Amino acid sequence: MKKIILVFLLASINLLNGQASKPFSKLDFGFYGGINFYDSDNIGSDIFIEFKTNLLTSFSLKVSTGFVKSSQSKFYTVKRYSEKIIDNTPRFFASKYNVIGKRYDVFPISLGIQYNLYESNISPYFTIDMVYNFINTFIDFSTTEHWTYNSIDEIPSGFSEDYKREELYENSYGVILGVGASYPISSKLNLDFRYLFKLDNEIINTHHFILGVLLEFF
Numbered sequence: 001m002k003k004i005i006l007v008f009l010l011a012s013i014n015l016l017n018g019q020a021s022k023p024f025s026k027l028d029f030g031f032y033g034g035i036n037f038y039d040s041d042n043i044g045s046d047i048f049i050e051f052k053t054n055l056l057t058s059f060s061l062k063v064s065t066g067f068v069k070s071s072q073s074k075f076y077t078v079k080r081y082s083e084k085i086i087d088n089t090p091r092f093f094a095s096k097y098n099v100i101g102k103r104y105d106v107f108p109i110s111l112g113i114q115y116n117l118y119e120s121n122i123s124p125y126f127t128i129d130m131v132y133n134f135i136n137t138f139i140d141f142s143t144t145e146h147w148t149y150n151s152i153d154e155i156p157s158g159f160s161e162d163y164k165r166e167e168l169y170e171n172s173y174g175v176i177l178g179v180g181a182s183y184p185i186s187s188k189l190n191l192d193f194r195y196l197f198k199l200d201n202e203i204i205n206t207h208h209f210i211l212g213v214l215l216e217f218f
Helices: 002-019
Strands: 027-039 042-054 059-086 089-116 123-141 145-149 171-184 189-200 206-216
Touching (some): 027 059, 027 189, 059 123, 123 189
Antiparallel strands (some): 042 059, 059 089, 171 189, 189 206
């Protein structure tokens, strides 16, 4: 049994050596831009850079960072009231506004694997990335209407002290699944196109269409 395991391990090592050039023997740099969307009414923009190196013949390790702007429509009305004491007299203040959307400025850092199907004039591939996001969240409101009342009984129905508060996310993590293809422009420069789908644990899931250039350093 030990001899069989040893033969299997030696055969596996030889197979890997036969499939792969030396790991980390190549280094590519890519610069990309594109669009993303949550739905057809919410189109944002992408820009990022990526470094990639080979692991095996068909597998590459890549790391990237950049800047993504995305948005999300949200249409609902908030009716709230509060109480304040003015000159020892209680006064009640009511307001109404619409939450019409959320915007996200996202600074992602991702680490992933690219699997190259084959190399030719057009070389297709699959990618998967783990991503951590630093986020600035912005909420878009309509103009706020205000009213003042002398007693709580004067406040119309539907106004409440408890109301929905939108979260201002500061970070999240997720998975990015992608397919793409590269086309050689010269011996060291490739045109690269990708479709990516980003799954996020906090904010919206988004579709991305990306175009860029990939420079082979060595």
